[in-house]
Amino acid sequence: MAKWNLVNSLKGRERNFSLFSLKDNVEVLGRVQRKVGDVSIDIFCGSVEEYVKLLDDNSIHLVVTSPPYNCGIKYDVYDDNKDFVEYKKWLTHIFSLLKPKLASGGKVAVNFPKIVRINGRRKILLSAFEEILESAGFEIIDCIVWVKARDEKEAVGVAGRSTGWGSWMSPSAPYVRPISEFVLIAKKEGRRVIKSKGDMTKEEFLTATTSTWFIPSKSDSSHPAVFPPELPERLIKLYTAVEENVLDPFMGVGNTMLACLRTRRNFFGSEISPNYVARALEKLDRFGV
Secondary structure, eight states, rough: OOOOHHHHHHHTTTTOTTTTSOGHHHHOOOEEEEEETTTTEEEESOOOOHHTSSOOOTTTEEEEEEOSSSSSOOOOOOOOOOOOOHHHHHHHHHHHHHHGGGEEEEEEEEEEEEEEEEEEEEEEEEHHHHHHHHHOOOOEEEEEEEEEESSHHHHHHHHHTTTOOOOOOOOBBBBOOOOOOEEEEEEEOOOOOSSSSOOHHHHHHHHHHEEEEEEOOOOOBBBOOOOOHHHHHHHHHHHHHHTTTOOOOOOOTTTHHHHHHHHHHEEEEEEEEHHHHHHHHHHHHTTTT
């Protein structure tokens, strides 16, 4: 099927499907496989559970993703208000399915906010994601703090755009305004075999191997929660070599895909929203123009 026919067939259909009932609709929603130069692109519109079945074992070198946070974000398909225990069980199941697909010593990089509000209460997510990844059989090896600004000075300005400080200039109930998120790094057991050297410059490597990354955030009107392509791009260059395989199982509108195109890594991604997939395909079509 031609690309734009597929895009048009996807638009506006997302309300007919839920996260757990896509199995019977996989053939309808479709899979797009393309080649851009020497980079392979594989996009699946459907559930992570179904897509994982299509991937070869030991074929993925890095998973970069930002899963739903379960804090009421208004995605166009996914219900982001689940029982928190069930939410953790579901994500543990997802990462358990992903583990056999990773190559020996392969890495997982999971982005999530420090604090979310669930049922009216503030909840720190770090321990939850540690539990999820460890329960899925991964070893936690690092935690990066992503500050959504170019530097410390700009970070103050980013905080200034938020009014979520609680009690104004009073010690009664002040809150810290978030200007950063976590990226938790985990690995599959085994020795990582690299056939070629990395492609980072010395300056890029020194910057990437610090625990705090300053990368400005970006918004996208077509998706309520995106990270900028520069975030996965840095992760991809740090943890993979050129022409290796990167997977984003919650790819949204395709910013990890853009990072793979920029760095000449093969991209594999799944997304349940036909509208988000259509947006990613539009980005793919415009790449390099």
